[in-house]
Amino acid sequence: MARTVAVLRVLAPVLLVTSVACGEAAPVPSAEPLGEGTDAGGANVTTPVFEQHFVFASVSGDSLFLVPWIIRATSLPDAVRREARGWLARSGTWDAFYAEEWTTPPSRAPARFLPYGNMRLLVEEGDVVDGIIFDDGARSLELVLGESQASWGGTRGESVELLEGAAYLAEERVDGVVLHLARASAGAGPPGGDWGFLVSGDSLSVVLAADAEHGGEVEPLYRGWADLDGSSLQWSELNLDWNATQAFPPARRDVPASWRVWSNDGTFEAELRAISSDIRPGTGPGPLLPVRALFEVVGEVSTTTGDFPVRGLMVHERR
Numbered sequence: 001m002a003r004t005v006a007v008l009r010v011l012a013p014v015l016l017v018t019s020v021a022c023g024e025a026a027p028v029p030s031a032e033p034l035g036e037g038t039d040a041g042g043a044n045v046t047t048p049v050f051e052q053h054f055v056f057a058s059v060s061g062d063s064l065f066l067v068p069w070i071i072r073a074t075s076l077p078d079a080v081r082r083e084a085r086g087w088l089a090r091s092g093t094w095d096a097f098y099a100e101e102w103t104t105p106p107s108r109a110p111a112r113f114l115p116y117g118n119m120r121l122l123v124e125e126g127d128v129v130d131g132i133i134f135d136d137g138a139r140s141l142e143l144v145l146g147e148s149q150a151s152w153g154g155t156r157g158e159s160v161e162l163l164e165g166a167a168y169l170a171e172e173r174v175d176g177v178v179l180h181l182a183r184a185s186a187g188a189g190p191p192g193g194d195w196g197f198l199v200s201g202d203s204l205s206v207v208l209a210a211d212a213e214h215g216g217e218v219e220p221l222y223r224g225w226a227d228l229d230g231s232s233l234q235w236s237e238l239n240l241d242w243n244a245t246q247a248f249p250p251a252r253r254d255v256p257a258s259w260r261v262w263s264n265d266g267t268f269e270a271e272l273r274a275i276s277s278d279i280r281p282g283t284g285p286g287p288l289l290p291v292r293a294l295f296e297v298v299g300e301v302s303t304t305t306g307d308f309p310v311r312g313l314m315v316h317e318r319r
Helices: 002-007
Strands: 014-017 046-060 063-075 080-090 093-104 119-124 128-135 140-153 159-169 172-187 195-200 204-210 222-228 231-248 253-262 268-281 291-303 306-318
Touching (some): 046 159, 046 195, 046 306, 063 140, 063 291, 140 172, 140 222, 172 195, 195 291, 231 268, 231 291, 253 306, 268 306
Antiparallel strands (some): 014 119, 046 063, 063 080, 119 128, 159 172, 195 204, 231 253, 253 268, 291 306
16 A cells, blocks of 8 residues: 555555454534434424545546545434445546445444445544545555645534545546535435536636435525635525436436536535436335536636636435
């Protein structure tokens, strides 16, 4: 593992975690379940869901190299249902190289990110994830996290962090930036909604996240965070419209194809369109099925300091 040392966070020992027994290691979203059955006000409590997402992005010319990891844990009365999925996207081609679902015994820290199967973790003391390794013998993909560039907290307990990073695909090293988004849905509130990660070279990184799914009883409210040449920006309320949609017959739903995002005060606007995607239906009683869609997007972001061409990832889910 010597090749990764230069980009790992320094001054802390790094451990390779390969099993569940020693691997409950990750930052934990601050939201915690309020209890079973009802919350403090007597409302029904939804099943607590904890999400941790890591996205590596690197732009070179007109090419985007993406490695999204989507991790979710659902805390049930007698178990924790876990899901982890990884993709590699470049040159418009998506490779869903890892997809696992499993259960573990009940835990006092269900949000912790656990290794499983061909997925291993590099962790520091203090349960901080420093890297994710996929290795099935025939191929390997390693994502390593470096120094933090910017971090924010959200009103619903979100933790948003941008870090230096590098991806190793076989012997190829690619430098870029990593988003770590952690959030939890507990109590009577709905689970978190769509989210995205946009980059413009090394000058601008933007994170978008909705507090609820599209198509629910309440319109989703978006929040935004950005690192602009080392300056930290955030927007407590953003509007988002789907400018265009496309039909996805396997789930009998429409999914977005282009987006407009803007703030009411005129300090942020984005126009985005999908140029490639990985869209998959879930299972259910029907006729409408769950759907998860990952889009590679291109477009432009406008702030008070100027306009920036961006590339990145938009994630849409209907559960």
